[in-house]
Amino acid sequence: MGDMSWKDFLTQAKQFLDISQQLGDSWMLQEKDSNEPNTFLKFSQKIKSKSGELINVEYHVVYSVSYQVPMLFFQAHRSDGSLLDIDATWHCFMPESKAGDLYQILTQMDHPVLFKPFMALHPCRTAEVLKQFGQPSNNQVLTFISLYGPQVQLNLQNAYGLSSQSSYT
Numbered sequence: 001m002g003d004m005s006w007k008d009f010l011t012q013a014k015q016f017l018d019i020s021q022q023l024g025d026s027w028m029l030q031e032k033d034s035n036e037p038n039t040f041l042k043f044s045q046k047i048k049s050k051s052g053e054l055i056n057v058e059y060h061v062v063y064s065v066s067y068q069v070p071m072l073f074f075q076a077h078r079s080d081g082s083l084l085d086i087d088a089t090w091h092c093f094m095p096e097s098k099a100g101d102l103y104q105i106l107t108q109m110d111h112p113v114l115f116k117p118f119m120a121l122h123p124c125r126t127a128e129v130l131k132q133f134g135q136p137s138n139n140q141v142l143t144f145i146s147l148y149g150p151q152v153q154l155n156l157q158n159a160y161g162l163s164s165q166s167s168y169t
Contacts, residue, residue, distance in 0.1 A: 003068040003127040004140055006036045012141040013041050013061070019142070023159050030060075030113075037063035038113050041141070047153050049092045054079050059154050061145060062112055069126040070144040073111050073118040074152055089119050093152045105151075121148055 004012075013029065020027035025043075032038035041061040049055050056077045064071040076084040076092065084092060086108050094106065111118045129147060130140055137143040146156055 004070075005068070006063055006065070009037070009063040009070060009141065010039060012139045013039070015139055016041065016141045016145070019160055023157060025157065032113050037065055039063075040113055043154065045154075055084070055092060057153070059149075059152070060111065060113075060118070061141065064123045064126075065112070067123040067126060069123050069130065070141050071123045071126070072121045072145075072148050072152070072154075074120075074154075075118050084119075086119065121151060 017027055017029050028042045030040050030042045040063070043059045045057055045059075047055050047057055056079070058075050060073040062071050062073055063069075076089055078084065086106065090106060105122060107120050107122050108117055109120050110116065126144065126148075130137065130143060142156075142160060145154065146160070149155060
């Protein structure tokens, strides 16, 4: 457990979406086409930065073909529409982390489906983290979002873990 196939990602993403719909949450499944890996989960929210500025954040959970794991991409925009650069993103989302860790954790790269620059949490240790989770997860997409999302203020309701849908086998 840890790495996953595209088919597993797609199945688990759809299961996650079912839970989201049951909970009245606003996750969506975006599908560019039926090719691998052109489908991803999308969620948007407004957050307040440490300085009190309102930031619009769009999150995408995408399948990484290279690493065979879910990967979290996001874009953060100020209320005037301007995009936060990597340093502003770091200060907004991870101010307690050491600046030396910046490029090991957060990176800017092209979105694998949209081919536009997005911020991303680096996937190099995701499979290892998911394996260390303990008892194998029935939905690695849900586990991934639960573990990685809080790093960028993406917090799931506790009800996601309590849903009967989250125990798919």
